[in-house]
Every structure is written in structure tokens, then in C-alpha cells.
Amino acid sequence: METKPTYLLQGTDLSCIRDDRVLFEGLSFELVSGQVLLLEGKNGSGKTSLLRILCGFREPDAGQVFWCGDATNDSQYYADMAYVGHLDGVKKELTVLENLKVSLALGRAGQYSIQQALTKVHLVDYDDVLVQALSAGQKRRLSLARLLITQNIVWILDEPFTSLDKQGIALIETLMSEHCANGGMIVLTSHHDIDLHSVDVQRINLS
Amino acid sequence: MSLSHAFFAIIRRDLLLALRRRSEAANPLLFFILVITLFPLGIGAQPNLLQAIAPGIIWVSALLAAMLSLDSLFRSDFDDGSLEQILLSPHPASILVLAKIIAHWLVTGLPLLMVAPLLAVFLGMPTQSLGILLLTLLLGTPVLSLIGAIGVALTVGLRRGGMILSLLVLPLYVPVLIFAGNAVEMAGSGLPVNAQINILISILFMALVLAPWPAAAALKMSIN
Numbered sequence: 250m251e252t253k254p255t256y257l258l259q260g261t262d263l264s265c266i267r268d269d270r271v272l273f274e275g276l277s278f279e280l281v282s283g284q285v286l287l288l289e290g291k292n293g294s295g296k297t298s299l300l301r302i303l304c305g306f307r308e309p310d311a312g313q314v315f316w317c318g319d320a321t322n323d324s325q326y327y328a329d330m331a332y333v334g335h336l337d338g339v340k341k342e343l344t345v346l347e348n349l350k351v352s353l354a355l356g357r358a359g360q361y362s363i364q365q366a367l368t369k370v371h372l373v374d375y376d377d378v379l380v381q382a383l384s385a386g387q388k389r390r391l392s393l394a395r396l397l398i399t400q401n402i403v404w405i406l407d408e409p410f411t412s413l414d415k416q417g418i419a420l421i422e423t424l425m426s427e428h429c430a431n432g433g434m435i436v437l438t439s440h441h442d443i444d445l446h447s448v449d450v451q452r453i454n455l456s
Numbered sequence: 457m458s459l460s461h462a463f464f465a466i467i468r469r470d471l472l473l474a475l476r477r478r479s480e481a482a483n484p485l486l487f488f489i490l491v492i493t494l495f496p497l498g499i500g501a502q503p504n505l506l507q508a509i510a511p512g513i514i515w516v517s518a519l520l521a522a523m524l525s526l527d528s529l530f531r532s533d534f535d536d537g538s539l540e541q542i543l544l545s546p547h548p549a550s551i552l553v554l555a556k557i558i559a560h561w562l563v564t565g566l567p568l569l570m571v572a573p574l575l576a577v578f579l580g581m582p583t584q585s586l587g588i589l590l591l592t593l594l595l596g597t598p599v600l601s602l603i604g605a606i607g608v609a610l611t612v613g614l615r616r617g618g619m620i621l622s623l624l625v626l627p628l629y630v631p632v633l634i635f636a637g638n639a640v641e642m643a644g645s646g647l648p649v650n651a652q653i654n655i656l657i658s659i660l661f662m663a664l665v666l667a668p669w670p671a672a673a674a675l676k677m678s679i680n
Contacts, residue, residue, distance in 0.1 A: 304544065307680055328546035336537025342476040343469070354465030355545040355552075395541075 255282045256317055256329070256402050258303075258434060263312035265298045272298055273455050274311065282402070282432040285425065285448055287439065290455030296438040297335070299455070300407050303436060304332045328357070331401040333409060337392040341381035345372060345391055348380060349398060356399030360431075366397040369424065385412040393421060396428075404428060406437040462547045463555045470559030473532075484525035485567045491517040492575045503580050510579035511589065511640035518568050518593060519629055522600035523622060525564040529556065529605060530612045530675065540679055549672035557605045557668065565597035581644065588643035588653075592636035595656040602667035603628045609674035632659060 257279065264274030272295030280286050288296045301307045303314060305327060316326035339348045349363045367373045370390040380388060389412055396404055404425075410418050422444055425435055429448045437443075443450070474481040495513050499506055533539040533556075542556075543549050572593055573586050581589070607625035611617030639652035 301680075304540075306540070306543075306676075327544065330544070332540065332544055334537055334540060336535075336540070338537035338541040340469070340473060340532075340536065340538060342473055347469070347472065351465050351469045352541065354462045355542065355547065357546070 254432070256432075256434065257281050257315075258403060258436075259315040259318075260303070261312050261315065263299070263302065263309045263314070265295050265302065265307070266310045267295075267298065276312070276453070276455075278451065278453060280434050280436065280451065282434055283429045283449060284434050285429060285443075285445060285450045286434075286436045287443060287450055287452045288437070288455060289452055294455040296455055297407055300332075300334075300405050300436065300438065303403075303405055304330065326403075329402040330405060331356075331396050331399060331403070332405045332407075333392050333396065334407045335411075337388045338395070339380050339388060339391055342379065344377050344379055345383070346376040348391065349394060352395045353398050356401070359398055359400035361397045363398055366394040369397055370394045371420065386414055386417050389413055390417060390420070393424070397424070402433050404433065404435045404437070406435065408438055408440065410439055410441045459547050459551060462545065463551060466542070466552055466555035467559045467562075470556060471562065474559075474563040480528065481563050482567075484521040484564045485571065487524055488517050488521040488568055489571060489575065491520065492579070496579065507580040507582070510576060510581040511585070511637050511644070513579060514572060514576060514581075514589065515592075515596075515633055515637045515640070518572075518597060519600065519626075519633055521568060522564065522597065522604060522629075523625065525560070526601075526604040526608050526621065526625070527618070529560050529601075529608045531608075534612045534678070539675065543672075543676060543679065549676070550668040553605065553609075553672045553675065554664075554668040557601050557671070560605075561598050561601040565601055568597060569593050581640075584646065585640050585643035588649055589640045591653065592639050592656060595653070595660050596632045596636045599632050599656075599660050599663045600629060602663040605671040606667055606674060609671040609678060611678075612675070613678035613680075632656070635659075 260276060260278050263276040265272040278286060288299060290296055298307060302309045305321065314321045316324040346363065353363065361369065367376060370393060372387060372390055372394065375383065375387065380391065383391065393409065409421055413421065418441065426445055426448055428435065492513060496506055530539060533542065542552050545552060569590060572589060576586055576589055604625050607621050610624065611621045614620065635652045635655050639649040642649050
């Protein structure tokens with residue numbers, strides 16, 4: 250059994266202020282390979298803001314994020330991170346396959362080929378279908394397929410279970426467990442209670 | 457995957473999108489043709505006047521057509537989250553933004569070049585200045601897309617950025633308009649236009665090197 254390298258994502262003393270309102274402050278966490286960080290809290294408590302700080306879209310108003318001991322800007326972090334947000338990030342005028350090809354070109358080829366990833370998210374017969382013809386849940390699964398075809402360690406997921414049915418949720422939970430077993434880590438927000446066996450789940454309540 | 461692969465994937469994607477949204481992509485070209493065809497009707501039977509102001513008409517119309525098309529550069533990517541994914545790519549954002557600008561020019565700038573000679577003849581422009589007109593459009597319209605990209609990148613996050621965009625971008629378009637319009641006019645009188653063409657070339661290269669970088673930085677701010 251090969252030993253996988255262990256990665257460490259740290260946030261120290263993070264705070265976020267939006268429109269003169271303190272969303273959170275003094276927030277610290279440590280996440281290593283194989284772990285899941287679940288952000289909880291009511292609407293407007295800063296879950297998405299924290300995720301966007303971890304994506305580098307926003308600067309924290311105080312504190313810093315470290316990747317394996319280095320500040321995120323000085324490290325490989327942005328190449329190791331993948332994000333699926335509220336918006337699916339797929340073009341509705343392109344087919345499923347065309348969308349995934351663009352995503353693949355933008356990143357580095359990962360564990361699965363496009364066909365394998367489509368099989369995994371149960372979209373295998375949809376590769377020639379325009380995305381605008383897909384249902385909301387199928388679009389969600391397509392945007393999650395992007396995580397599988399590119400090489401990444403940290404998954405940052407903002408409400409990944411939105412508009413998914415029961416099977417879809419179970420499917421994504423399986424994918425998340427596999428990712429953690431392969432040495433990845435996940436930061437997510439969710440209203441659903443996630444059901445991940447044999448995965449170390451940390452919880453932060455922001456409210 | 458290599459950077460050139462990502463670069464061409466973005467160009468290919470945007471061209472494909474333009475093909476699937478044909479009516480939207482044809483808008484600037486239609487606008488260009490309509491404005492130019494309306495001028496002779498408005499001015500009336502004064503062929504000499506029309507001939508004298510033809511370079512100005514064509515260039516001002518090209519400028520306005522470029523302005524009209526700018527919003528589509530990042531709007532749909534901003535709205536559906538594709539822009540976030542592009543900026544998250546490990547490749548340098550400025551290069552990917554340059555790919556988007558090039559695709560935008562291929563869709564909105566290049567068609568203007570194709571119909572411009574026809575419209576120039578329609579306005580009675582002397583044949584010796586047609587070549588120079590095409591050359592100035594070839595050098596000038598990419599500059600409009602490049603400079604415009606900075607303005608759109610700054611305003612794409614605003615709900616009503618149209619007015620600010622015009623105020624930001626139009627003053628920066630003026631040098632291109634002056635040198636290009638002047639070159640076509642001089643060429644019509646048979647005078648040398650090397651100086652104007654050289655200036656346009658230098659503006660193009662400067663914009664090509666300097667514009668993608670602030671545009672990418674502004675996009676990062678806009679998705680905040």
C-alpha cells in the first residue's frame with residue numbers, strides 16, 4: 250500500500266466583515282487529508298463568505314489561510330483546490346461533453362476520464378445533450394463531475410445537495426467518502442445532515 | 457494540461473457559444489450596417505459631403521458597434537459562474553482573459569472588416585483609401601476589444617454598469633478614432649499615412665500586452 254502525502258489546510262484567526270456587520274471573527278481551524286469540514290449556521294451567518302475566502306475570491310478582513318504551512322498565495326494551493334458554488338459554472342448552450350472538455354483544459358487531468366466521471370454521476374447517456382435540456386439536479390451532478398476529471402485535493406462545495414434527489418445525495422456522499430479515502434479533503438456547507446461513514450467530520454457552527 | 461491547450465479551449469468554447477447564439481452575436485454587425493446606411497438617407501443628395509465624412513462615419517459606427525458588443529464579453533460567464541471557474545484555473549488568468557478577448561474580436565470585430573469595403577463604396581469613398589480603411593480597422597478594432605475588456609471587467613459586477621462603462625471606455629477609444637480616421641482621410645487625398653499606421657500598430661501592441669492584465673485583476677475584484 251503506497252503512502253499518500255498528507256496535506257494540511259489551516260485558517261488562523263479569520264474574520265469577515267460585510268457592510269459593517271461582523272459575520273465571524275477569530276475563527277480558526279485545521280483540516281488534514283481525509284477530513285471533512287462541515288460549516289453550519291443560519292442563513293447570512295457567513296458560510297458562503299468563508300468558502301469564498303478559502304477560494305481566494307475574497308480577502309479575509311483579518312487572519313490568514315495556510316496550505317501545508319505556507320500562505321495560500323505562495324503555495325500550490327490554488328492548483329490543488331476545486332470549487333462548486335451556488336452557480337453551476339456550466340454553459341447552457343454547450344453539451345455536457347463540451348462543458349467537461351473545457352473544464353479539463355482549464356485544469357490538470359485527474360483520476361478519472363470524462364466518460365468514467367459521467368458514469369460515476371449517472372449522466373453517461375447525456376454527453377451529447379445541451380445543458381439547457383438537463384434538469385436542475387442533473388446540472389448539479391454535471392458540475393460535480395468536474396471535480397472528478399481534474400486533479401485536486403481540496404473540494405470546496407457550497408450547498409452541494411441543492412436540487413438533488415435522495416439517490417443523488419447518496420451518490421455525492423459516496424463520491425465524497427471516496428475522495429477522503431484517497432487523501433483528499435472537503436470543506437462544505439449543507440442544510441442536509443450529511444451521512445458519511447468512516448470519515449472524520451469536523452463541524453463549525455457560525456451562528 | 458498546457459497553457460496553450462487551455463488558451464485554445466477558451467477560444468473554441470467562445471466561438472462555439474457565439475455560433476449557438478447567432479442572433480445575439482450578429483447584433484453589432486447589424487447595428488454597424490444600419491447606422492451607416494442611414495447616413496446617406498439623413499444627409500440627402502450631397503455626394504461630396506458624404507464622401508468627405510465617410511471615414512468618420514465608418515469609424516464612429518465601428519466604435520459604437522464595439523461598445524454595444526462589449527457587455528456580452530463577460531456577462532454570461534459572470535451570471536452562470538463560469539467566470540469563477542476560469543479564474544480558479546491554475547493557468548494565469550490574464551492569458552485566459554486574452555483568449556476570451558480574441559474570441560470576442562473574432563465574433564464582433566472581424567465581421568465589420570468584411571462588410572466595411574462594401575459600405576465604403578456605398579458612401580462613395582475613393583478606391584485608393586479602401587486598403588487603408590481595412591488596415592486601420594484590422595489594427596484598430598482589436599484595440600477596441602482589448603481596452604473595452606478592462607471597462608467591462610470593472611463594471612460586470614454592477615447591475616447597471618452600462619453608463620459607467622461608456623464613460624470609462626469612450627475616452628480611451630478616442631486616440632484610435634483620431635489616428636484611424638485621419639489615416640483614411642489622408643489616404644483618400646493620396647498623402648502618405650505611415651505615421652498614423654505606425655502609431656496604430658504601437659497602440660495595438662501596447663494594448664495586447666497591457667490590457668489583459670488589469671482586465672483579469674478587475675474581474676477578480678468583480679466576482680468578490
